[in-house]
Amino acid sequence: xDDFIGLxxxxxxxxxxxxxxxxxxxxxxKSSNVVNFAHGNLAGLAAFLVFGFTAGxxxxxxWGAAVVLTLAVxxxxxxxxxxxxxxxxxxxxxxxxxxxxxxxxxAQGATQLLFGSNVVSLDLPLPAWRGQIGPIRITAYxxxxxxxxxxxxxxxxxxxxxTRIGIAFRAVSANPYASRVCGLNLRRxxxxxxxxxxxxxxxxxLLIVPTxxxxxxxxxxxxxxxxxxxxxxxxxxxxxxxxxGILIGAIMNLLSFYVSAEFNNTYLLLTILLxxxxxxxxxxxxxxxxxx
Amino acid sequence: MSAxxxxxxxxxxxxxxxxxxxxxxxxxxxxxxxxxxxxxGLIGPNGAGKTSFFNCLTGLYSPQHGxxxxxxxxxxxVPPTGRAALGFSRSFQHVALCPELxxxxxxxxxxxxQSSAGWLDAFLPLPGGRAERSRNRERALxxxxxxxxxxxxxxxxxxxxxGVLRLAEIARAxxxxxxVLLLDEPAAGLNxxxxxxxxxxxxxxxxxxxxxxxxxxxMDLIMDVCDTIHVLNVGRLxxxxxxxxxxxxxxxxRVYLGDEDA
Amino acid sequence: MSSVIMSSNRLAADAKxxxxxxxxxxxxxxxxxxxxxxxxxxxxxAGGYWTYTLGLCFANAIAIIxxxxxxxxxxxxxxxxxxxxxxxxxxxxxxxxxxxxSLLASLPLAAVSGAFLGxxxxxxxxxxxxxxxxxxxxxxxxxxxxxxxxxxxxSGGYEGLYVKLDALPGIAKETQRYYLPLAGLxxxxxxxxxxxxxxxxxxxxxxxxxxxxxxxFGVRRSWARLSCMALSGAIAAxxxxxxxxxxxxxxxxxxxxxxxxxxLVGSVVSLYSMSILGSLLGGLFLTLMxxxxxxxxxxxxxxxxxxxxxxxxxxxxxxxxxxxxxxGGNP
Numbered sequence: 001x002d003d004f005i006g007l008x009x010x011x012x013x014x015x016x017x018x019x020x021x022x023x024x025x026x027x028x029x030k031s032s033n034v035v036n037f038a039h040g041n042l043a044g045l046a047a048f049l050v051f052g053f054t055a056g057x058x059x060x061x062x063w064g065a066a067v068v069l070t071l072a073v074x075x076x077x078x079x080x081x082x083x084x085x086x087x088x089x090x091x092x093x094x095x096x097x098x099x100x101x102x103x104x105x106x107a108q109g110a111t112q113l114l115f116g117s118n119v120v121s122l123d124l125p126l127p128a129w130r131g132q133i134g135p136i137r138i139t140a141y142x143x144x145x146x147x148x149x150x151x152x153x154x155x156x157x158x159x160x161x162x163t164r165i166g167i168a169f170r171a172v173s174a175n176p177y178a179s180r181v182c183g184l185n186l187r188r189x190x191x192x193x194x195x196x197x198x199x200x201x202x203x204x205x206l207l208i209v210p211t212x213x214x215x216x217x218x219x220x221x222x223x224x225x226x227x228x229x230x231x232x233x234x235x236x237x238x239x240x241x242x243x244x245g246i247l248i249g250a251i252m253n254l255l256s257f258y259v260s261a262e263f264n265n266t267y268l269l270l271t272i273l274l275x276x277x278x279x280x281x282x283x284x285x286x287x288x289x290x291x292x
Numbered sequence: 293m294s295a296x297x298x299x300x301x302x303x304x305x306x307x308x309x310x311x312x313x314x315x316x317x318x319x320x321x322x323x324x325x326x327x328x329x330x331x332x333g334l335i336g337p338n339g340a341g342k343t344s345f346f347n348c349l350t351g352l353y354s355p356q357h358g359x360x361x362x363x364x365x366x367x368x369x370v371p372p373t374g375r376a377a378l379g380f381s382r383s384f385q386h387v388a389l390c391p392e393l394x395x396x397x398x399x400x401x402x403x404x405x406q407s408s409a410g411w412l413d414a415f416l417p418l419p420g421g422r423a424e425r426s427r428n429r430e431r432a433l434x435x436x437x438x439x440x441x442x443x444x445x446x447x448x449x450x451x452x453x454x455g456v457l458r459l460a461e462i463a464r465a466x467x468x469x470x471x472v473l474l475l476d477e478p479a480a481g482l483n484x485x486x487x488x489x490x491x492x493x494x495x496x497x498x499x500x501x502x503x504x505x506x507x508x509x510x511m512d513l514i515m516d517v518c519d520t521i522h523v524l525n526v527g528r529l530x531x532x533x534x535x536x537x538x539x540x541x542x543x544x545x546r547v548y549l550g551d552e553d554a
Numbered sequence: 555m556s557s558v559i560m561s562s563n564r565l566a567a568d569a570k571x572x573x574x575x576x577x578x579x580x581x582x583x584x585x586x587x588x589x590x591x592x593x594x595x596x597x598x599x600a601g602g603y604w605t606y607t608l609g610l611c612f613a614n615a616i617a618i619i620x621x622x623x624x625x626x627x628x629x630x631x632x633x634x635x636x637x638x639x640x641x642x643x644x645x646x647x648x649x650x651x652x653x654x655x656s657l658l659a660s661l662p663l664a665a666v667s668g669a670f671l672g673x674x675x676x677x678x679x680x681x682x683x684x685x686x687x688x689x690x691x692x693x694x695x696x697x698x699x700x701x702x703x704x705x706x707x708x709s710g711g712y713e714g715l716y717v718k719l720d721a722l723p724g725i726a727k728e729t730q731r732y733y734l735p736l737a738g739l740x741x742x743x744x745x746x747x748x749x750x751x752x753x754x755x756x757x758x759x760x761x762x763x764x765x766x767x768x769x770x771f772g773v774r775r776s777w778a779r780l781s782c783m784a785l786s787g788a789i790a791a792x793x794x795x796x797x798x799x800x801x802x803x804x805x806x807x808x809x810x811x812x813x814x815x816x817x818l819v820g821s822v823v824s825l826y827s828m829s830i831l832g833s834l835l836g837g838l839f840l841t842l843m844x845x846x847x848x849x850x851x852x853x854x855x856x857x858x859x860x861x862x863x864x865x866x867x868x869x870x871x872x873x874x875x876x877x878x879x880x881x882g883g884n885p
Contacts (some may be wrong), residue, residue, distance in 0.1 A: 029823055035685045084863060087870055094631060097685075098822055099866045101815060112852040224696055227689045235685055263700050269693035273678040276690070291703030350770055376772035388767030390760040397756050405772035407753050414752035415745045424753070513756075 002135035007253045009136045014211075015249020016149035020204035022233065022241035023156065024197035029235055030173035031193040032089050032186075034096045038081065038104030040223030043201035045111045046074045047219055050202075051122045052115070063125045065069050069241025077107075078198035082191055085143060089190065108217075119215040124206065145207050153242060156196070158224045160238075165192050173236075225252070226283060228268045234282025243284060301328045302363030304349070304472055304503045309358035311341075311348055311527075318344045319355070319527045328471075329500045333518035333535075334507045337548050342522040343385065346474050350382055351375045351507075362472065376405055379471030383461045389449045390425060393422035395460050396445040402467035421443045433473040436460060439493045455486025459493060472503045479510045491516050511549065515539065522547065586830045590740055597732055605732040607841060609800040611737060612735035614820065615837030616742050616793035619828050620786045621821040623746070626828065627755065628782035629762040630683060634691030636814035637698045638787040641671045642794025643804040647715035649707070656719040657734065657799045661792065668791020671785040676783035695811045702806045714805025717798045735796040742789060743830045758782060816840055823865050845875045 021039065028036045038260040053066035061069065081103045088096040126290070129140040160166035171179045172189045180186055204226075205219045213219055225248055234245025248271065255267045279285065304326040311319040319341045326332050335340050347353040349360060351372040360367045362378060370378070381402070389398045407428060413421025436442045439459040449457055458478055465473055478494075479487045487510060492518045497504060508514050514521060515535045520552045523530040523544050538544055597605050621635050642664035649660040679690050702709045709715070722730055722733050761768035761778045771773065798804045817840070824836030839861070845856055 029685070035688070084867075087867060091870060095866055095870070097688075098631070098831065099863055100817065101819065102859040102862035102866065105855045107859075109852060109856030109859060110853070112855065116852075159725070224692060227692065231686055231689045248594060262704055263697070265693060265696035266700050267692065269697045272693055273689050276682055276686055352766070357833050372766075372769045373772050373774050376770055380770070384764075384767060388764035390756075390763040392759050392763070393756055398760070400753065401756055401760050401768070401771055401773075403756055404753055409753055411754065414749050414754045417748060421752070425753070428753070468771075 003179075003257065004254075005135045006137065007257050008021075008250050009138075009142075011250035011253035012246055013142045013145050013249070014253065015229075015246035016145050017204055017208050017222070017245070018225045018229040018248050019242040019245025020149055020152060020200055020207070021223060022229035022245050023153070024200040024204070024237060025226060025230045026235060026238055026241045027193045027197045027200075028190075029230075030238070031169055032096075032190045033093045033176075034085070034089060034100060036194075037100045038107055038199065039197065039201055039226070040219055041104040041107035041111070042074070042077065042081065042198060043205040043223075044214075044217070044219030045077070045107050046070055046198070046202040047122060047205040047214055048111055048115050049073055050206060051120055051214060054122075055120070057115075067202075067206070071199060074198045074202050075195050078194045079191060081107075082194040084192075109257070115224070117215070119213045122206075122209045122214045124210050142265060148203060148207060152200060156200075159196070165189070169193060224265065224268060225249075228272050231272055232282060234279075234285035237282065237284045238241065240282055240284035245281075294425055295543040301500060302365075302471065302503075304505075305325045305361045306349075307359050307361070309345075309348060309355050309360065311344060311355045311357075312487035317347070317527055322358070322524075322527075322529055322533075324522060324529070326503050326505055327520070328503045329498065330504070330519035331494065331498055331517055332503070332505045333514040334505055334524060335509070335511075335514055335521060335529070335538075335548065339526075340434075341527045342524055345524070346382065346476055346505075346507065349472070349474060350380055369433060377536050380474070381465040381468065381472065382469035382474040383458075383476055385476045385480060387449075387454065387457050387461060389457060389464075390462060391449050394446050394448060395436065395441070395452070396429060396432050398449070399435055399460060399464045399467050400428050401434070402464040403428045406468055431471060432463070432467055435463040436465065438496060439463045440489060453486075455482045455489065458482060458486075459490065462493070462497075467496060469500060469501075473497070473505070475504070475506045475508075477507055477509065479508055479513050487513055569847075571683055582829065582831070585815050586743075589834070590736075593736055594733075597729060602728055606800070607845065609735045610797065611837045611841040612732075612739045612817075612832070613793050613797040613800055614817075615739050615830075615833040615841045616735075616796065617790055617817055618820040618824060618836040618840070619742060620790035620793060621817050622824065622826040622828050622833070623789060624782055624786040624855050625821065627758045627762070628779065628786070630782070630790045631688050631818065632691040632786075633688055633811070633814050633818055634693075634695035635786070635790050635817050636809040636811070637675075637694050637729070638668045638671055638790035639794035639797065639817075640702075640804075640809040641667045641700060641787070642701075642791030643798035643808070644709065644715070644794075645791070646795045646798045647710075647717050647804045650717055650719050651715055654719075657717075657721040657795065661795050664791045664795035665788045667789040668794070671791075672783040672787025673780055675789070676780045680779045691814070692811065695809075695876045698809060699806045702809075710805070714803055714807075717802050717804065720797075721799065729775045731800045731802075735800055738796050739790060739830060739833070740794065743828065743833070746828045754781065762785065816858070819862050822862065825869070 016218060021043070024043075025036055025039050028034055028039075049070040050066050053061050053069055054063055059066075084103060085096050085099040088099055089239055124141070124144060126140040126144055131138045162171055167182050168179070168189050169185060169192060171182070172186055176186060208219060226245070229244035229248045230241050231244070232247060233240030233242070248268070251271055252267060256264060259267075275283065304322040304464065306322055306326070309319055309322040310317070322345065331449055334345070336342055348355050351367070351370055351374070365378065367378075368377065371533075389395075390401075401417075407424055409421040409424050412418060413424075433442060433445055439462055441456050441459045441463065441475060444452055444456055446461065458481075460505060462475065462478060465475075474496075479490055482490060491513055494504075494506065505513070506518065520532065521535055521538045522532045523541075525536060525547050530547065531538055531544050533541070575717060593608070596608070596754065617635065617639050620638065624630055624632055624635075645664040645667045646657055646660045649655050649663065655844060675694060679687060682690055703711055706712075720727060720730055721734060757768060757773040757779055758781065760771075761773050761775060768778075797808075820836035820840040823839050824832045827833055827836070843861075
């Protein structure tokens, strides 16, 4: 039983990471109906940039400064990515989604070019603290993840519910055509969601990397979990992305321990198929009707 | 042969049909007797429940209460694909043709459930499959001809005006010799010339073994074409009768037709 | 009656007569035949390197056709088709390993295994569509290496298996590995061309455009999805079988998620074509790019990505008819 609780705890922590990745994907999907398959590659590039700025490749900055600088770079990168596919966004969802694959490939290539096939470690500047509550072992890292996730989600919530751009985002995701008729600038809303997604992706990847090594493919390989989380929670739902992330994190951990650790992706496949058969559009999906 | 003929004249009988969606009563206690061999019209203001009624007939909606029978065959629980097998056929409010198929090919889909060409025939030019395909094409062309649009057989929907598309959609619905044909606002979006063509085409469709029901707002078309008219209002049956009777029914005039112009 | 003739005469002036629309199609068919003849004669002049590369290219073209098939007839995008290709490839390798038979015997079985795997995946995912289905295919693609590595005693693990048997006795190895994939490509293209005229194809196209209309004529959505995936899987497996024959090896490296994504890229580059020329274009793109860039490995993803963007954005600037093709429209 202790194992079980410990596994759930670890699952919730990693689930928060998947949730962060998933929110980035859902943000972009809600505003522009594009699935950003480049999310993982772009987040990975961001992590490498932080590494580059702290470890002497480009500069020898303090961690905080490196993150801020990377944030600035990522804002630019996300803006450029959006503008690359902008002509397609209004024409076809399928084609713009495929175009993001192109962006992802370029990001992957850029990462490989800049950093080679190095495998490096990038740790967070956290104190080496450990605690224990009952059967659950807690580290500073766990708290950092939970804290960062809570803060990010809280800020995002405020952004979407309380600011003008947030309201515009909600309008566009509910009905883009009507929003346009009311004079909202769709491009601005799209840009907002892309940049925000990029920031969230950076935070997520910085939180993931300490658990494994950083290589040109490590972040993107975690992206399947983020996509699974988004899909399971309902692709149109931000709270769904969070719920999906935690669910996926917990289920994966349990299956990995009790069944076998070899089949992570297979579990994901089975989980996706199972959940979507019971909840056709995800657990927290917004149900729609159809006119015949 | 006469037993077969009696079967073919089966009416579509609706008894005490009620349908609701989450508290909204869409249809209430509808009882209708739709005869074969004549054209029945279904009219009423928007929101009266006409399309919902059609959807119940074809199996897209399941009514909470009541029954639908084709002759002695009860239709509860039979899905749309099953009712297609029983001879139900319909057109839709919004043109539902495939833009990637020619008009003749679109009509041939009406014959799909009666066709038996298998997967082998699909990939290889075997004689059985080829023979069936040319038979189906003949029947499709005949259906298009019956509706007066044979000349567009090898054109694509994108190239044609809505009036022609609507006639072709009806051709698709009759290609398979259905027992029940439901037309949902066939004149929507058509100009007066096209509506005239539609009227003549519909009158030619009358057949002893066919229950033909038309939902329409265009009163000229309905009065011209129909033998019997039923009037729906707010989910209830308001009146039934011949065109003359319905036109002069004061309730119908008040609710729907308005003051008559001569 | 006369009013019908009047209104239609007005249209006839504007609408393209069917004969004119058929002319470009005949032109394409003629070009296709000429192209096949050229390819058939190519080994007489080209060296072994080219026949080997083109053999792979033909097999890749078939794999691309399988993805295009799912887009055109099923309206769905898959980034997991590498799994079905792998099914065909491993079937051939395993039948050689355990039964000692060559490609001629194992090719039909490979197609069946692809169809079976397609059905196996399609059944639990039959109500999924769009992004939900795409993510499921992504999971499928990532799950495959795990399964292959777990059963490594059978599948050869990381190293994979060899495919050494010649299919046709007496003919040189290089020649076979060129002409059999070419014959496969021509056969698949011709079969699909005939398929387009069939009632099943028409039903699939209608249910894509208007599900309710199709259902009211007896065409079921689950039937449509299962058929599309089974056929698409079978075509991909044929490609896999020929790939394993041409390259003489199979290993999990050849069937990663990137493989599946590149298949989709090839499909987009070929504008979802199911003809010989179109799919060859995609196949050439897929096969030649890594070879041309052999020295500059790190540039491959950037160039693929740029090429993909260039194609997608470039076609976007084209007239509406061709653009409709890019967005999965008119075959």
